[in-house]
Amino acid sequence: MELIITEKDNAARRIADILSGGTYDSSRENGVNVYEWGGKRCVGLSGHVVGVDFPPEYSDWRDVEPVELIDADVEKTATKENIVATLRILARKANTVTIATDYDREGELIGKEAYEIVREVNETVPIRRVRFSSITENEVTDAFENPDDIDFDLAAAGEARQIIDLIWGAALTRFLSLSAGQLGDDFISVGRVQSPTLKLIVDRKREIQAFDPEEYWELFADLQKDDTSFEAQYFYRDEDDNEAERVWEEATAEEVHDTLSSRDAATVVDVNRRTRTDAPPAPFNTTQFIRAAGALGYSAQRAMSIAEDLYTAGYITYPRTDNTVYPDDLEPEELLDEFVGHSTLGDSAEQLLEADALEPTRGDEETTDHPPIHPTGEIPSRGGDVNDDEWEIYELVVRRFYATVAEAAVWEHLKVVAEVDDCRLKANGKRLVEPGYHDVYPYFSTAENYVPDVDEGERLGLTDVELEAKETQPPRRYGQSRLIETMEDQGLGTKSTRHNTLEKLYDRGYIESDPPRPTKLAMAVIDAAENYADRVVSEEMTAQLEADMDAIASGEATLADVTDESREMLEEIFANLADSREEIGDHLRKSLKDDKRLGPCPECGEDLLVRSSRHGSYFVGCDGYPDCEFTLPLPSTGKPLILDQECEDHDLNEVKMLAGRQTFVHGCPLCKSEDAGEGPVLGDCPDCGDDHDGDLAVKTLQSGSRLVGCTRYPDCDYSLPLPRRGEIEVTDERCEEHGLPELVVHSGDDPWELGCPICNYQEFQARESETGSDLEALDGVGAKTVEKLSDAGIESIDDLTDADPEAVAEDVDGVSADRIRTWQAEA
DNA sequence: GCAAGGTC
DSSP, X not given: OEEEEESBHHHHHHHHHHHHTTOOEEEEETTEEEEEETTEEEEEXXXXXXXXXXXXXXXXXXXXXXXXXXXXXXXXXXXXXXXXXXXXXXXXXXXXXXXXXXXXXXXXXHHHHHHHHHHHHOSSOOEEEOOOXXXXXXXXXXXXXXXXXXXXXXXXXXXXXXXXXXXHHHXXXXXXHHHHTOOSTTOOOXXXXXXXXXXXXXXXXXXHHHOXXXXXXXXXXXXXXXXXXXXXXXXXXXXXXXXXXXXXXXXXXXXXXXXXXXXXXXXXXXXXXXXXXXXXXXXXXXXXXXXXXXXXXXXXXXXXXXHHHHHHTTSBOOSOOOOOSOOTTOOHHHHHHTTTTOTTTHHXXXXXXXXXXXXXXXXXXXXXXXXXXXXXXXXXXXXXXXXXXXXXXXXXXXXXXXXXXXXXXXXXXXXXEEEETTEEEEEEEEEEEEOGGGGTOTXXXXXXXXXXXXXXXXXXXXXXXXXXXXXXXXXXXXXHHHHHHHHHHHTOSOTTXXXXXXXXXXXXXXXXXTTTEEOHHHHHHXXXXXHHOGGGGSHHHHHHHHHHHHHHHTTSSOHHHXXXXXXXXXXXXXXXXXXXXXXXXXXXXXXXXXXXXXXXXXXXXXXXXXXXXXXXXXXXXXXXXXXXXXXXXOOXXXXXXXXXXXXXXXXXXXXXXXXXXXXXXXXXXXXXXXXXXEEEEEEEOXXXXXXXXXXXXXXXXXXXXXXXEETTTTTOOOEEEOOSSSEXXXXXEEOTTTXXXXXXXXXXXXXXXXXXXXXXXXXXXXXXXXHOOOGXXXXXXXXXXXXXXXXXXXXXXXXXXHSOHHHHHHHSTTOOHHHXXXXXXXX
């Protein structure tokens, strides 16, 4: 039996399909798919199935000095046991093994990992390696006809990277975490890729902070030919004889302004026409795909996640690739044919097929890993197979493919220079004369700027002279896609990991918001690393590692040479670090607190800090706790972000709640708390009244919703719901069972006797479980209305939101269409 | 529980 091993299940299935001519059978072994035909079996791994780590005796951070990790053993252990087990079973029965993992360095290492697992159980079976860069019939059959051997040197290069990354990452991460006393989930991480990436963001922040804006002036005027007017801008020649628009002295700007304003005509002194070819874009690699999706509003992570889904479902090719050159056997005409007749993608395909010959564009990167991202020709149905976001991304990939086989666009540029005394004005016009690829790829701007045809010597009207005072702007923050592009330029991370690295920086509390801003903690970590372990925050470490890996791959160096040298460098770093442990720790701890600080506590003057409760919700508490027990509530949705904006009344920073699309600015927590106010105390809190004297009170939240809650919130989060609208009256009558006053809600004509809030809630829960209806959560909907709505076929809030208000109003007595609309809005 | 790299 021949055993074929691929890097992933998807590739295994497609290779089985090609080699068997579609006749394979599939079965499952330990939850792993195995494809079988004519004496062959094909199984997919899931990337690395073994990982490197230190022996277990190094696992307690407090028992082991971080420096000891440098010379600790590094072991390989199975991380995907079911796959490894399946591989062993299949390998025992094999008389030939073919490694068909991806055609790149990491694929060679994954192949070697499979090789070792096979060898453990089968010492003699021949093991060969096949390489192909796209899973097409030609390439795959060709590769299997010309098998090769595993390149152990190339795999060793990958192993050197694993070892160096683990040792540096773990030793420095533990050192910083221990020095700051951050040992739980909030450890302080450092790594060869994440730290230089974070430094990019931190450096940009430093530039912005250090930026000193400079004033300058620009002048604009309208020129007129017949009835049409167009904007022109003043320019001059600077000392290098370059055109310059910015005037750096106010007096000069005023002078020009006076000159221009004193005249009502200008003379054309130069007309320059030229056509520019606007070449269609190169095929998508991962980075350029992320950038294009970013322009549509998708985060890097989200774009990749959608692309992975589209790939798994068979609509697009593998989304993790560096390649920007299509393989030879991609036939653009055949692929376009698949789209002919499609309701929204068909017209463009038909238009492209009218060309005599299609010559796809080529990018700069031609690699062996995978083809550029393109559609497979299998088309999903919008709203059926894929949702709107997935469709938008799918269409982007399809249209990018279209663009790569489309004609260039042609622009006509027209530059007009007019003169008034010794002042010159210029107008730049541009017109898209041949739309070319823009017709099939509408994601780039094709905005035109109209400037009429004029002749040299012609007199033009001059009006509306404007002098604008401006100032130079600090550099812009990096957006996610710019960051990923820069990482790629600097060789940081890989096509598969760059977006995850950004996500990791968010998770570790190093960056917030989008575009990302660094936290104080991030600034302190980069500071510490720059001072003591500069190498780990420099892209130089990766560049050197790449060179070392090339040396290993070509046989010029060994794995031991490279890892030994790296260990020595880290030893030196630790020699310098030892004395500064406390100083580093103090700085990190201070920065951690700075990230949470809002301002002074109104009761004791210590710092108010954003804290999280045991339940994962957030509140504001005093750093003087337990001496000062002052707290303020925060909204229950989202993660708080402290803004630079301060409240004038309380000197507290305002807070924004990050919750995806529901993100909102909460404001100053003290103002909000005063606004919300706590109503009268009703009685003891059933959860904590006995032990901590908690009381129940009527509360109004920031969102406007109300509840009966414990005054010790957030330490105690006992709460009972109250209706959204109507005035709540607290009566003198008390519930015998719970000792709480009966409540009455006044809204509309009939007062609603809610009764004891605990009883009311229990009844509500009972009704809900009985009727299974969530409709009672709506304002003014009681059991009767639920019954009436149910008779009309409305069983739940979902039904109600989908229903036509007019139709429901006709079916249900005493309920107006307006009222239904109100409920729909509330839902 | 540390990294970065595969993949889901």
